[in-house]
Amino acid sequence: MSYCTLAVIGNFTYPSTSTSNPNPKVSISNSTQRRKEFVSLLKNCKDANQILPIHAKIIRTGHDQDPFILFELLRLSSTLSSVNYASTIFQLVHNPNVFLYTALMDGFVSAGSYSDGISLYFQMINRFIMPDKYVITSVLKACGSHFALREGKEVHCQASKLGLSSNRSITMKLMEFYGKCGEFDDARKVFDKMTERDVVASTIVINCFLDHGLVEQAIEVFDLVRVKDTVCWTAMIDGLVRNGEMNMALEMFREMQKENMRPNEVTIVCVLSACSQLGALELGRWVHSYIGKHHRIELNHFVGGALISMYSRCGDIDEAERIFAMMKERKVITYNLMISGLAMHGKSIQAIEIFRGMIKQGLLPTSFTFVAILNACSHGGLVNLGLEMFHSMSRDYGIPPQIEHYGCIVDLLGRVGHLKEAYNFIQNMEIAPDHVMLGSLLSACKIHGNFELGEQVARILMNHGVVDSGTYVLLANVYASSGKWKEAAQIRAKMKEGGIQKEPGCSSIEVNNEIHEFLLGDLRHPQKEKIYNKLEELNQVLKEAGHIPATDAVLHDIEDWEKEQALAIHSERLAICYGLISTKPCTTIRVVKNLRVCDDCHSMIKLIAKVTGRKIVVRDRKRFHHFENGNCSCGDYW
DNA sequence: CAAAATAGAC
Incomplete structure (x- = not known):
């Protein structure tokens, strides 16, 4: 990636906030009134489907170059609809000002299209538009998340030249940027320059350490924070969970209680995630009852989803279903969680029912929804329904099947002993099979005692190259089950040779x-x-x-x-x-x-x-x- | 008024 930058600050133009009337057919006062109407219309819009008619009206009345209206339109369409739509609108603007650049860039950043955001910033610089603190904050966020060290440093220089580098939110973002890029010395420099090293700055540092797996360093900073707030505690707990330190995370949560710090929704979601990974049902139940008792914690779709996931993954699927039934606000992810929970427990019929309910609600299933549904069919032995779903996903929902979906079908057929069909299915696929899919067929061969086909699959697997430890173990087991000890030993030797460590059972x-x-x-x-x-x-x-x-x-x-x-x-x-x-x-x-x-x-x-x-x-x-x-x-x- | 968030596949 290369960005061409002109660092001549003197050439920058001031952002155009002019209220000049771009369309001579519309009178000034009328236009100002209209603008107010459009801005409030856009600000209050909550439904993506309303963007298009509003946008049409804006064009019809000749306001399609009004920077104030465009600003709101860009914000709205990138949050409610898609950043692609916002981008299309932006391209039709004749002279976008810094606010419009910021609006689109925020859209890119929240959509995770960091490199687009960064390109946009440098495009703006090349057009001699003077950056302000907002756009710099936004681009630094993108640089940090995209590990774009060189570009971020350039932004840092520009901010310094413009006298913005001591601005509080820019300082924060600079620290975050250097920290995310792993440049802890530079992050430290920014940190040291700060006159006020408060809990917020510390939280950023803690989070950066935890992003890089530096748990000890994060705890060191955390312990030095005198007045910790909920966000700081939460960042620490979340970071421990992300680093696989579930027990430490729960310990931290207990300490938080001891210090009388109140958790909020985010804290609860993080703690529940730790519970579900550990299978800590008792603690999970306690957190659930805590939510019930403390009404300031809302059962929003984040918390609800975390509860469904926790109960499913801790083995209490009935309670997960109860939560789901209780929830008022359900999104696609809520349905996906419930369906995969039911699938995990072999409750296939119920999973299908949830899926039907989702369609009835007018929600569109995602690719993940179908993995979950196909899994449910497979675990429940519902071969025909599974095949029907597989065809339906591309036919009715326009979702092309991916390797995971093909793999589900192989699993589905293999499970009921249709080994030949599964094998033929693989051969007729439009994509090449991977080792997971072949492993699943191999496992089916083993369970149904078809060692001939098993060996055939095993040979394909061995030629496949990339094989994980689980597959090696399975291969050795298939040979061992059919009494082929020599082959089994060879597999084990190969594992040793390749330095493949078996994950220890726990x-x-x-x-x-x-x-x-x-x-x-x-x-x-x-x-x-x-x-x-x-x-x-x-x-x-x-x-x-x-x-x-x-x-x-x-x-x-x-x-x-x-x-x-x-x-x-x-x-x-x-x-x-x-x-x-x-x-x-x-x-x-x-x-x-x-x-x-x-x-x-x-x-x-x-x-x-x-x-x-x-x-x-x-x-x-x-x-x-x-x-x-x-x-x-x-x-x-x- | 800055800092923290959902699960994620054969």
């Missing part, structure tokens, strides 16, 4: 508001003796009940073949055993696992649910398993 369970984490064969828990005794006891009971440990699953979680015999103690078993000894009888046990459950654990958990009379809910990487009375809601396919 399961967690929430007991008394605390998250307990377990790794494979973990011995770190203070109650490890009791846990292992329980496991031993269960193994005995299950053996008597006729459970035979499957041998093909061991490759799932174990680094070395030798470790297998000694440590076939998958993390989910430990988490479940801990749940059994630390909760009252009949309480539902909820476990969250980072990988997918192996065959052996799956059949074992079914039996554990049966002999202990407990409901056991396991969230794995892909979906939920509700174990009850010897059965699982996934119908043994996952």
Whole structure:
């Protein structure tokens, strides 16, 4: 990217705010009156569909070059409609002033089209239009978000020449810009020059550190802030969540309570996100009741969506449905969240119903909506409906299928054992298959015992090049299941060769508001003796009940073949055993696992649910398993 | 009157 800049400030023209009448046919007083009317009409407009008629009227009455009207029109169309429309209007303006540039640039920035915003700024400079503090603030935001270091520095120079660099909002944006670009020394320089280093400036610094994964440095700055406000706390909590430090985020939230700082909607959304990633249902419920008790926290679509997501991902899908039913303001994302929640839990029919409701509301489904719906069909074994939906998305909604949608269909067909159809489907696709899709077919081959096709798919996969650790493990498992130990060993060797690390399996369970984490064969828990005794006891009971440990699953979680015999103690078993000894009888046990459950654990958990009379809910990487009375809601396919 | 936000795929 290259921008040509003329730095001769003297050549700049002052922005034209002239009220001169561009259209001689309209009298001045009449025109001023009309302008007022249009401006207030545009300011009060809340519906995107009204922009077009208003715009038409503006043109008809000859006000299409009026800078005041244009300013409002640009703002409105870039927030309500699309920045593309705003851009089209802008191109028809004969002499756009700095305000109009700012309006369009704000549109680009909020749409995430940062490079367009930056180009627009330099186009303005090249037309000798003098930048003001507003347009500089806006372009610095774009430069920061786009990591456009060179361009941002140039803007910094221009701001200095114009005597604007000490302006408060520009200083803030400069700091943010340097921080986002990782230029902490320069950010520091700006920070040091500031006479007033308040909580706002600190919040920016904290946020920049957290953008770069520098958690410790962020905490250091945070601790030095004397008077922290809600935004500052929230920025810290959110940053910890973004850096995967869920427990620290929740700890921070507890501390915030202790200091009597009130959370707002944003804080709640961040905390709920941490809960849902951890599977911390108890804490999530507490946050929910907190919202109920504190009426200054509104159940807007952000909070509602976060609650739906939290309850779905923590295993309480009924509560997620209740929230959804209660919400007054529902957007497409709200529907998407609800549909994928239901899909995760295998509640396909309900997911379809939500989808139909969405269409009835006049909302347009997105590409994501269809992934969620196809997932629901796949998890529920609704082959015909899934195929119908797949055709409908491009035919009725103009959404061309992407690789993910094709992949859903392969999964859908594979699940019910239509392996040949799935294979043919892949061969007839307009796009090349990827390893995820092939992996899903391979997994179907394994489950349905078609090792011939499985090997064929495996060979394609191996030639494919880019394969992730999960796929390697699956490949090795397929070979192992059909007794091809040599091939299985070769895959493992290849993994080692390529330096591909298997993600360690990890399961967690929430007991008394605390998250307990377990790794494979973990011995770190203070109650490890009791846990292992329980496991031993269960193994005995299950053996008597006729459970035979499957041998093909061991490759799932174990680094070395030798470790297998000694440590076939998958993390989910430990988490479940801990749940059994630390909760009252009949309480539902909820476990969250980072990988997918192996065959052996799956059949074992079914039996554990049966002999202990407990409901056991396991969230794995892909979906939920509700174990009850010897059965699982996934119908043994996952 | 500046600073913080939703989930995201086979």
